[in-house]
Amino acid sequence: MRRHVLVAVPVVLLAVGCSGESGPGEGGATSSAAAVASSSVAPAQAPASPEPTANGPCPYLSDADVAQFNGQHVGKVRVSADKPHPACFFYRPNGEEQLRVQVYVGTPEVAKALVDAIAPVATSSPVTIDGGWKGGAQLTEKGSVFAVANGGKAVAAVSNQKRTIAPKRAVEKATSAMG
Known part of the structure; x- marks a missing residue:
């Protein structure tokens, strides 16, 4: 006892x-x-997928940039209502979306969550670009993606091309436009 x-x-x-x-x-x-x-705080959630709401221009990429990177003519450009960093949607002359670029500026946790939502760590190839940007790239069923974060900033691109060089070039151009 x-x-x-x-x-x-x-x-x-x-x-x-x-x-x-x-x-x-x-x-x-x-x-x-x-x-x-x-330590039991819920993990950060990625921002909702953007929707095009108005005609362009895109503040990060020109039509000529996208035509060069993605290898297709640009028929029209639309942007989301997200301020001050709208997402940009580039369409082929036949109306099909060819490239989308999303920019996020805020907390590092949400920036990483956005990258993981677009190019999941579990399935994508790790990538880095100049300036300390890190993320992932991969082919998808409909094309390819490339997404990177640096601190509280993230840039992601989705292309209809089955090669990650197209969204990579778009992300590089967009990150340089952000400063």
């Missing part, structure tokens, strides 16, 4: 020590509980 009492006493003391109540001179008792509570 005595053995059970000895085992139960430390458990009870441990529970009292983590309860958040401390007596005089016991100021550090809540720091572990606070650390556990703060």
Whole structure:
């Protein structure tokens, strides 16, 4: 019987020590509980997929840039309502979307979440571009993607081309336009 009492006493003391109540001179008792509570914050969510709402121009890429990078003529350009960094949608003359560029500026956590949503870490090839930008690139069922983040900034491109060089060039141009 005595053995059970000895085992139960430390458990009870441990529970009292983590309860958040401390007596005089016991100021550090809540720091572990606070650390556990703060580490259970929900992971950052990527911004919603942008939708085109108005005709262009794109502040990051010209029609000529996109025609060169993606290898197709640009019929029209539309932009999202996101301010001050709208997403840009480039369409072929037949109306099919050929390239989309999304820019995010905010927290590093959301920037990384956007990159992972476009070019998932689990499936994409790791990439870097000048200036410390890191992310991923991969072929998709409908084309290819290239997405990078640097601190609280992210730039992602989705192309209808089955080669990642097209969205890579668009991302490089957009990151340089951001400064």
